[in-house]
Amino acid sequence: MSGTRSRRMPTQARSKATVEVILQASAQVLKREGWARLSTNRVAKVAGVSVGSLYQYFPNKEALLVALVRGHAERQLSTLSEHLIGLQDAPLEQLVPTTVRALLAAHRVDPELHRVVAGEIPPMDALAEIRSVQDHFAALLSMELKRRRHEIREVDIELAVFVLISTVEAITHGAVLRHEQFLDDRLIEETSLLVLRYLER
Amino acid sequence: MSGTRSRRMPTQARSKATVEVILQASAQVLKREGWARLSTNRVAKVAGVSVGSLYQYFPNKEALLVALVRGHAERQLSTLSEHLIGLQDAPLEQLVPTTVRALLAAHRVDPELHRVVAGEIPPMDALAEIRSVQDHFAALLSMELKRRRHEIREVDIELAVFVLISTVEAITHGAVLRHEQFLDDRLIEETSLLVLRYLER
Amino acid sequence: MSGTRSRRMPTQARSKATVEVILQASAQVLKREGWARLSTNRVAKVAGVSVGSLYQYFPNKEALLVALVRGHAERQLSTLSEHLIGLQDAPLEQLVPTTVRALLAAHRVDPELHRVVAGEIPPMDALAEIRSVQDHFAALLSMELKRRRHEIREVDIELAVFVLISTVEAITHGAVLRHEQFLDDRLIEETSLLVLRYLER
Amino acid sequence: MSGTRSRRMPTQARSKATVEVILQASAQVLKREGWARLSTNRVAKVAGVSVGSLYQYFPNKEALLVALVRGHAERQLSTLSEHLIGLQDAPLEQLVPTTVRALLAAHRVDPELHRVVAGEIPPMDALAEIRSVQDHFAALLSMELKRRRHEIREVDIELAVFVLISTVEAITHGAVLRHEQFLDDRLIEETSLLVLRYLER
DNA sequence: TATGAATGAGTCTTCATTCAT
DNA sequence: TATGAATGAAGACTCATTCAT
Incomplete structure (x- = not known):
């Protein structure tokens, strides 16, 4: 056998x-x-x-891209997961920086690839499923904010999720791809401050 | 003659x-x-x-794009300027929302064109000069923060500029191109809150 | 000018x-x-x-074929027309041989091309219009037989048209493309005999 | 063993x-x-x-086609044979309709395959041998006409064979593949009439 | 200056055939 | 003998660019 x-x-x-x-x-x-x-x-x-x-x-040229992007998304997701294990009950003051750190790590999985994929791929049906990764993360964040509703100020959760995700994504993306000089703990502190102050009562 | x-x-x-x-x-x-x-x-x-x-x-295909992008950038800049006239001495609480509003207006100059230009143009030397628009805005913001150093908490200005520009750009960009449902005054309020809380002592 | x-x-x-x-x-x-x-x-x-x-x-490969076939069909049709001028009132005994002769002439317009076009072109939407040439000829024959209803035996006109067109087409086609040895007046006589005997009372 | x-x-x-x-x-x-x-x-x-x-x-792609066509030809031939057993001494009035019926049956052996094989196969040396089937049938017909020389009018046998085979083949082919509405006993009658009248003194 | 015909390298994709396992 | 991975020439079609008029 x-x-x-x-x-x-x-x-x-x-x-x-x-x-x-x-x-x-x-x-x-x-x-x-x-x-x-x-x-x-x-x-x-x-x-x-x-x-x-x-x-x-x-089967075609697009399939190459899809495979590449899928693989990259998977690697990003597992990086994210690794960083976020066991934080469900951590206080916001700990959860936020850790998440920022996790997102930075995810962005560093393959920054070159990420740059191209995030930057110059024309709209493509085949990639639609991939975008669901972001939606997934958005859903998680939404749930988390609802769970912690008492810890934060009153706010339209959906709107806040949009603001926060846009924000943190832009910062990590920009830092990794265009401004490596900011890539240190101070960036994490600043970003966390941004988020925490935005959420606190 | x-x-x-x-x-x-x-x-x-x-x-x-x-x-x-x-x-x-x-x-x-x-x-x-x-x-x-x-x-x-x-x-x-x-x-x-x-x-x-x-x-x-x-002279070539790229030149079309360059001219287009340059024109678009100019129109964005003048839109921005129009919104920001005479605010030098306004308090932060007024300056910030106005600026957010101005950036949203700039993003709405030609969203379709912006979407394509921001989304699927391969890196092109000829477009490098255009990026200076953002750098220009960054410089302005940097100066402004220095001028108002006493109004805000102590912070590495360059880092804060990076954080703020990334943030507001991402929010306005996302709202105009992907999440029109958030395009209202509440978005401006939230974004301003984000910025102001981030900066305040 | x-x-x-x-x-x-x-x-x-x-x-x-x-x-x-x-x-x-x-x-x-x-x-x-x-x-x-x-x-x-x-x-x-x-x-x-x-x-x-x-x-x-x-615009594509098929278009070549279509143009070629269209031109060929036109040349065939005008050859046919030339041979059939002024025969409306001729007796069947004259009309039939002349028509056979005309069809032979049409088949000789460009036999090589005809062989390929008639023989090895896969079904193609773009060529559908061309087939209307045959339908056109069938319609003419149908009318003619109806006009001369009294000169011929009673018969289902549509069926007779099918039989006659299949027949004469096959004979002329075969003679021109595969059996040149039969290409003489005797073929015309025989074919005419076939047709006339088939139609006569 | x-x-x-x-x-x-x-x-x-x-x-x-x-x-x-x-x-x-x-x-x-x-x-x-x-x-x-x-x-x-x-x-x-x-x-x-x-x-x-x-x-x-x-050994190659053509061989598939050759085998397919050979098999099809064989099945057609045996269909033909089955229909024509024991007709050597039948009168023409019986032989002809039976033969037409036999040819129709042969055409119906696998019309789909026949359509493709007859319609869109490029000239191929390997298929030349197959054409011998038709030649074989022509030879048979030729012999038969000679045997029955006294029953029919005087005619160049080879020419008549060509005329008849072209004719009946075209009619059966067309009826099976393009004009099923004619596929009934009337077609056989008409075709037989065509042939019989053509041959009779 | 304007025109638009012409160019041909380059793109995606298919498929008959071979050959190591 | 069977398998199926690998090959690469060839085909349909596009497009930036040139140049004669």
Whole structure:
């Protein structure tokens, strides 16, 4: 049985390796040249496989992007999760900085890729599902604010969620991608202050 | 002299009109089809001129975008200026909401164009100069915060400027382009509250 | 005025010449290699123009075929017309052979092209209109048979039209394309005999 | 011996089954998608075998078509034969309608396949042998007419054979594939009338 | 200056065929 | 023998740019 498996493994391994090498090449081209310059032939060449192989695993050019973005989103999410474990009952004064830190970490997962993905991808149906990640985070935040309603001032939760998410996302995004000079604990303190003061009674 | 001039004027006027019609066609195509689908031939056709004429006024495709973005930035800036006249000595409590309002107005100058320009333009050297608009605004804010140093808490000005600009830009951008349901006075109040609480001692 | 025209003529003439050369190349490739081997790049190369030029005049590969077929159908129809002028009141014994002769002539307009077009073109919406030529001829025949109802035996006109058109088309087609040895007056006589005997009381 | 055989039989049987499943898949794809969209990979997938297996039994794409067409021709021929048994001495008035009926039956063996094969297959050397079926039938008809020389008018037999075969083939083909509304006994009567009148003294 | 015909490299994608396992 | 991953030439089509008129 292990014999069969070991006989088949190489095949599966080869496929997996090919997919992997294609994705890496895609990421590389995407980061270095941008979405507009990413072509399937180019990716294949960089990956060292034939275009045919690429199309064996990805039905079209968009699929490359989708796979890349999905992978990135997953890695971001797990980074986020790791940072946020066991904080449900922490006071806001601890929860907020930790969350900011977590978002910064998530942004640092692959900043180059994030820059391209966040910056120059035309609206694409295939990516719609990905955006749900943000919506998911928004929903979580909404629930959390409702749970802690007594800790904060009276406010339209939906509006506050929009304000806070826009805010923190912009700050972390900007710091990681354009202003690394601000990337230190002071940024976290300032951002946390911004959020805490905004929420407090 | 007036002879020469009158002989030339029509020509210059015609040139200007041609440039204008090309830019409008570019904007139209850009908004409707996106940067990827914008082609010089299509723009020329929509503009009702020949490709040749287009290339007479714009050396290449990028030049169209640059002109468009420059024009848009100028219109945004003047909108901003109009809203901010005579506020030098206003108290923060008045200055901040007005500024937020001004930024929202600037974002509404041509949201469709802004969406495309902000969202799916590949990094382009030619557009670097445009970013100076933001830098310009940052510098202004920086000066203003220094002037009002006594009104606010002690803080690293550069860092605060980064935080505030990221924040307000993200909120206005998001509200205009993705969350129109928040586009009302409450948004301005919340945003102002965010900023004022962040700055106060 | 003629000056303007003569200045513009060259341009129009160039376009026309390009279209013509493309169509000729298409016909050549189609006859020599068949529809399956006809590619736009190949046609362009044979025509001595760039693919781009081809696409300036023909929106896609099918359009080449449509233009070719349309032209061929027109040439066939005018050949047919020439042969059938002034026969409205001729007796059947004269009308039938003349029509057979006319159909043979029509089939000889460009037999090679006809072979390909009639033989190996997959069903294509764009060609549907062309098939109306046959329907047109069927309608004419139908009318004629009704007009001459008294000269022929009682018969379901629609059925007879189907039988006759299938028949004569097959004979002329086969004679021109596969059995040139039969291409003489005896074929016309035999075919006419077939038709006349079929119709007579 | 039975040992060897029983050891081999399964293998041979499996081969046969594989060939069969491939051919059926080919036919299916051919009918549903046309010759242009028939690809060896697709056929293999539909057949549930690997491309490699396909190439084990068919050296190239054409071979699929050849096998398919050959099988179809054989089925058509046997249909024809079944209908024509024991008619050698029947009078023309009986022989002709029966033959027409037989040809119609042959055309109905697999009209979908016939439509594709007759309609959109590029000229292919490998299919030349198949055309011999028609030639075979022509030879039979030729002999028959010679045998019955006294029953019919004087005529160039070869010419008459060409006329008759073209005619009846076109009618049956057209009726089955494009004009089912004519597919009834009246069609057989009319066609027989056409033939009989053509041949009678 | 304006025109628009022409160019051709480059893009996405398909598919017959091979070959290592 | 079977498998299916891999190959890469070829095809349809686009578009920035040039240049003769």
